[in-house]
Amino acid sequence: MKYGYIRPIVQDQQCTHQLNELFFDTLFKEAHGLAKKRTELEQLLMTVQKDDELFVQNIAVLADSLQQLLDILRLAERDQITIHFVDEQLTNQTIQKASLLQSATFFADLQSKFLSHSSTFTLQAAKQQGKSIGRPRKTDANLELAFSMYDSKTYTLYDIKEVTGISKSTLYRYLDDRSTLLSDDKE
Incomplete structure (x- = not known):
């Protein structure tokens, strides 16, 4: 089966530009962009089976950290699932075949994306809760x-x-x- 997974990200907070051109048997859509309580991702990972395909717009949609990405890649390898990262034009199999230099460069860039995504959504959530952002002004x-x-x-x-x-x-x-x-x- 073909599955899609989308969630709000910095560049597409309404999920309107993710996986538009593709057809899926089932599309999982997360309600928020925060790292915690990603119930749709948990449900998706419990649903996929051997030889299924999962499509995400980019790696930052699927994972919030390198550790989470590694955990998902291990799960995909164990369960023989193919994950397609549309923007990067990669699959989980092609990531595993990259050279050390390619991998280091790729993961350094990816870490920067994770930090940007996390801080953007955390700041937005704090503002919505009425919290003051930044250092307090001097009296x-x-x-x-x-x-x-x-x-x-x-x-x-x-x-x-x-x-x-x-x-x-x-x-x-x-x-x-x-x-x-x-x-x-x-x-």
Whole structure:
């Protein structure tokens, strides 16, 4: 039998560009792009049998890490299943026949894709939950104190950091922002 598996990924969060030109006996579609609770993938892996074929748009759709990919490839080899990776124009058999240099290059690129996918969906989930992303801003009172200490030219950057907790690089970033604002006000 021919199976397809799709799920939201960074480049196709609505799954509208995955496996459009292919026909399947059964298509499994994951509801989210997160790494956890991939129930459709679990169901698919429990369903496939010897000589079945599985089609995915690319490796990042199927796996979230190199370890998960290796686990799935081992399972496919054990159960004699062929997995087709459409974008990469590979199957699980052709991956196994690659040279060490080809494999190392391929897996280094793949690791980068996994990290990008994971961080994108994790950030989106955090934003949807109303969580603040990134470092918190310094308080205005603390910044004003740092600015006045800096402008007085009587304190070292170390002194400013000790009093305000604002590092040299952060202080310079805020000073650059302040000078940009001041120059915009003059225009």
